[in-house]
Amino acid sequence: MQPIHLAWVDYTILLAYVAFVLGIGWALARYMKSSADFLTSARSIPTWVTGLAFISANLGALELVGMAASGAKYGIATAHFYWVGAIPAMIFLAVFMMPFYYGSKARSVPEYLQMRFNKPVMGLNAIGFAIMTVFASGISMNALAKLLNQLLGWNYHFALFVCSGVVLLYVLKGGLTSAIYTEVLQFFMIVLGFAPVVYLGLKDVGGWTAMTTKLHAVAQNPMALDLNTKSFAPDAWTSAWKPLLGGYDANPMGVNVFAIVFGLGFVLSFGYWCTNFLVVQRAMAAKNMTAARNTPIVAAIPKMLFPALVILPGMLAVALTAMPDKNYRIPPPIIAPEAYTQAVDIVKSANPADSAAAVKAVADALGKKVNAGKITALIAANAATKMSDDQIKQGIYNDVAEYDYDSVIFSLVKKYCPAGLLGLALTALLASFMSGMAGNVTAFNTVWTYNLYQAFFVPDKSDAHYFWMGKFITVVGIGLSIACAYFARQYNNAMDIIQLVFGFVNAPVFATFLFGMFWKRTTSIAAFCGLFGGIAGSTVFHALTIATGNVPGVKGAYLWSILGHEVPKSCIFPSEMAQNFWLATFAFCVCFGLTLVLSLATSRTKTDEQLKGLVYSLTPKIVDHNVPVWQRPAVVGTVLLIACVILNIIFW
Amino acid sequence: MGLDIRWPIGLMFTFIGVLLTGYGAINSAGSQSLGMNINLIWGVVLLVFGLLMLLGAARGGKTPPSA
Numbered sequence: 001m002q003p004i005h006l007a008w009v010d011y012t013i014l015l016a017y018v019a020f021v022l023g024i025g026w027a028l029a030r031y032m033k034s035s036a037d038f039l040t041s042a043r044s045i046p047t048w049v050t051g052l053a054f055i056s057a058n059l060g061a062l063e064l065v066g067m068a069a070s071g072a073k074y075g076i077a078t079a080h081f082y083w084v085g086a087i088p089a090m091i092f093l094a095v096f097m098m099p100f101y102y103g104s105k106a107r108s109v110p111e112y113l114q115m116r117f118n119k120p121v122m123g124l125n126a127i128g129f130a131i132m133t134v135f136a137s138g139i140s141m142n143a144l145a146k147l148l149n150q151l152l153g154w155n156y157h158f159a160l161f162v163c164s165g166v167v168l169l170y171v172l173k174g175g176l177t178s179a180i181y182t183e184v185l186q187f188f189m190i191v192l193g194f195a196p197v198v199y200l201g202l203k204d205v206g207g208w209t210a211m212t213t214k215l216h217a218v219a220q221n222p223m224a225l226d227l228n229t230k231s232f233a234p235d236a237w238t239s240a241w242k243p244l245l246g247g248y249d250a251n252p253m254g255v256n257v258f259a260i261v262f263g264l265g266f267v268l269s270f271g272y273w274c275t276n277f278l279v280v281q282r283a284m285a286a287k288n289m290t291a292a293r294n295t296p297i298v299a300a301i302p303k304m305l306f307p308a309l310v311i312l313p314g315m316l317a318v319a320l321t322a323m324p325d326k327n328y329r330i331p332p333p334i335i336a337p338e339a340y341t342q343a344v345d346i347v348k349s350a351n352p353a354d355s356a357a358a359v360k361a362v363a364d365a366l367g368k369k370v371n372a373g374k375i376t377a378l379i380a381a382n383a384a385t386k387m388s389d390d391q392i393k394q395g396i397y398n399d400v401a402e403y404d405y406d407s408v409i410f411s412l413v414k415k416y417c418p419a420g421l422l423g424l425a426l427t428a429l430l431a432s433f434m435s436g437m438a439g440n441v442t443a444f445n446t447v448w449t450y451n452l453y454q455a456f457f458v459p460d461k462s463d464a465h466y467f468w469m470g471k472f473i474t475v476v477g478i479g480l481s482i483a484c485a486y487f488a489r490q491y492n493n494a495m496d497i498i499q500l501v502f503g504f505v506n507a508p509v510f511a512t513f514l515f516g517m518f519w520k521r522t523t524s525i526a527a528f529c530g531l532f533g534g535i536a537g538s539t540v541f542h543a544l545t546i547a548t549g550n551v552p553g554v555k556g557a558y559l560w561s562i563l564g565h566e567v568p569k570s571c572i573f574p575s576e577m578a579q580n581f582w583l584a585t586f587a588f589c590v591c592f593g594l595t596l597v598l599s600l601a602t603s604r605t606k607t608d609e610q611l612k613g614l615v616y617s618l619t620p621k622i623v624d625h626n627v628p629v630w631q632r633p634a635v636v637g638t639v640l641l642i643a644c645v646i647l648n649i650i651f652w
Numbered sequence: 653m654g655l656d657i658r659w660p661i662g663l664m665f666t667f668i669g670v671l672l673t674g675y676g677a678i679n680s681a682g683s684q685s686l687g688m689n690i691n692l693i694w695g696v697v698l699l700v701f702g703l704l705m706l707l708g709a710a711r712g713g714k715t716p717p718s719a
Contacts, residue, residue: 007682013668027655049657181657185687188661196694200685418683420675420691423696424668616683636713 003153004414006166010423017427021187022496025170025178035467038175039446040107041285045177049184050291051298052089054282056183057439059179059190063310063434063450064218065143069405071314072330073227074253074577075215075237076651077244078314079307084265087300087644089273091637093283094296097248097274097634099622102292103613108284108443109277110451116516116614117524119455125512126451128505129277130444136278137440138484145485147197147410150334151426160485163430167437172471176446179438181284186431187302194309194409200416201316204326212238214319225321226371226401228236228252237315240651252577254548262399263581267588271506275513278443289622293633300640304647317408328415331407332368332400339366344392366400374399424599437481444477445470453517504542507584508534515595520615524605526598534591541586547576653679658712669699 006014025076036042046182100542106112110129114122145160196567219236221326222228236243236251242258243251255263273279273296283295320328342365350358355376363370378395381387387395413425449470458465513530517523546567552563556579560567573579624632672695676683683691 009671012671016667016671020660024655024657025661027660180683181655181660182659185661185664186664188701192665192698195689201691203686416685418685418691419679420672420683421694424672426692435685569676 004151004422006423006426007419008630010426013420013423013425014430017189017431018213021166021170021182022173024181024185025173028174028178028181032173032175033112035449035463035470038470039176039442039449040281041175041177041180043285044287045180045285045291047286047291047294047298049180050282050286050295051179052302053183054279054295054299055189055302056190056435057179057282057492058279059187059432063306063410064190064429065147065406066316067310068305068312068409071311072403072405072408073317074251075315075318076217076240076307076311077241077251077253078085078311079647079651080260080264080283082303083644083648084260085238085269086273086303087118087640088265090300090303091641092270093280093631094272094293094300094633095615095637097513097517098283098293098296099289100614100616101280102286102289103619104624108282109275109280109451110447111564112453112614113512113527116611117522117527120529121512121524121531122451123456124528124535125509126447126455128509128535130447130452132505133440133447135277135484135488136479137437137444137477137481138486139488140433140440141481142485143406144430144487146489147407147429150331150407150411151414156457160482163434164437164478164482167434167441168475171438171441171445172474175470176281176285176442179442180282180439183282183435184308186435187429190428190435191302191309192549193424193426193431194313195422197409197413197416197425198309198312198316200267201313201320201412204416205316205319205323206335211316211319214322218236218318222252222482223635224243225318226369227318237318240648242652248538248574250576253577254504254573255578255581258580259581263585267507267510267584268581271508271510271584271588275509276506278345278439281443290627290631290633292530293622294631294636295638297633297640298635300508304640304644313412314405314408317412321638323374328411329398330405331379331404331411332397332402333404335366335368335400340393340396343396347379347382347392347396350379350383352380354440355379362396366396369401370396371399371401396520413624416440437478441474441477441481443472448473448477478577490583499647502537504535504587507538507587511588511591515592515599516615518616519599520608520617521604522599523602525602527596530591530593533594534587536589538587540581544569545579545580545583547573550576656709656712658705658709662702662707662709665698665702666706667702669695669697669702671695673699 017439018376020475029549030220032038034042056346067078067081070081101109101112104112104115106115110122110126144163148154148159149156158185170182174181177651202211204216215237216234218225218227219232219234219238221230221231227620232250233243233246238523244255244257247256248254282604286292287296294632303446317328317330320326321330327431343362343524346358358370358379359370359375364377375396378392378399413429417425453473454466497536509533511526515530516527543559544557546552546555550556552558552567555576557567557571560571573582608618624634629635664707672691674695676689676692680689683689
């Protein structure tokens, strides 16, 4: 809990990384001659580079911090975000959708909607997307600044501005190419920086079997660690599917199979991977159609294996917390030093015979739940033999019955990394946040410049003007992200928030693309109403529902409070995760239904000829005969799907 | 674009690899984790990775691995 001081070797690694990413920006600056160079990389990049960038852009705070947090909270079922919630959608994108994105020569995903439908549909999608990128980037930077503050004692504002500043510089210099190139560097940095931490954690716990044995015990009595309020079957943390089959109550996620398969695996996953310009932009920057289609395929290989890197640390953290001799706990939420001092005084002056009042006073002083039994024991121990203030403080720290799950990964780095390796792991963490931010910013600036500014406000200017605007909006985008970071500062689990925003914007949109790409009868007016209805639907759904244990407000159900009504039982979900999945499912169904019905009710405004290259049935199929077998998306995609199924069976 | 990304990746990891290996060799006491000189071990891994990237960049020039 004390900030660590970095050695010169750590700072050298950190600075070397910063120097290299900035260097890449500078080296690419001379190639930036037009808005297309800056915003779309002028379609010039090889597959393995776009593929790794594709996965790296997604590897922001969401991955390392959020997935480790979920790994601790939910165990191996978190891997569904990969094996169910990513791989199938990535392969679908590669095989079926990329030909339309790349072949239509659209400069962005919203632009495809403009070609297929009309400007209003594109505008609606572009605005939603722009808001989402800024939020995602802000949340990511907030998490980074918070962690740097916690671990290194850096000033929050300093950390936030310096890291954003580095991203701003290299994106401004080298545009999308610079973001993509640094993302590849970041990919290797993240993998090579965290692999030793995971290895050391696993070794310390005593290997995989020792960890699962420990987690079996934890699952049966998570109350002992204040990890959950009810007990589960032994395999709740160590099996991916079995706990889900038992329904909402049988797993710590509080979800069932339908929510995972349809809500996550279909709606959220396809909505994200197939329509989110943040990732699709990487594939669109590829040098030719085959390279573009293979981008998500290349990305799917590391994606499938990432749970070992990002989820396993969370599970290790739980196992370590359950082993008293390891002297580790998942860190509690940050508590001010004054509050600790106050709590220490309460413990010192407490009467061991009547500790109940003191326990309550400690909890009040900290503003957190505490483990009453352990505090009572601490008071008794102190009464028996006088302890130093630091010892008592450590005792209180250990007895806080709440967890800051987002700091799991950091706490493991701190535990296992000596100077040197610490610098490397820290740099990896920094790299993941920066790649997330750069990804969002480069998607944001393209959508703003081409799809909002050029399309709606200032249509007929020279390319030099849009080039300038692209750079200008990059600065604005970073500024907005910083503002969002401050806004995000009040939330605990960033992952849940991102899922919620995805639910609003992403969930309905896949229905629109599905109809647009695969049914030529879909009309523009239907697409617009469907998309709008989907977003409105998810907003209403969120306003009416809430997860158990949450207070009506930003977490949902605020409409009931406004109406002065209790939240009805039917509107309460067993977990936030379940609420998010159902929200997405609802939004998707609204969009799907409205688009379908209205398409049938309105007449087509676009002819078959106009839709050529935009709709599946009107576009000549791509013939892969001249491409070697191992580069054919359909072939490699099938192999990967089989591998994914095998993984699911292994961890069933 | 005219920059092969394997150059900066290779250079960076070679540099960090040398740094970590050297630090682990000089300061063995300060490099221990679970009884291993982890800086030395991982430094060598990074060094090998960095050199492989440089080798690829130098040899391949215009033909990256899977394009």
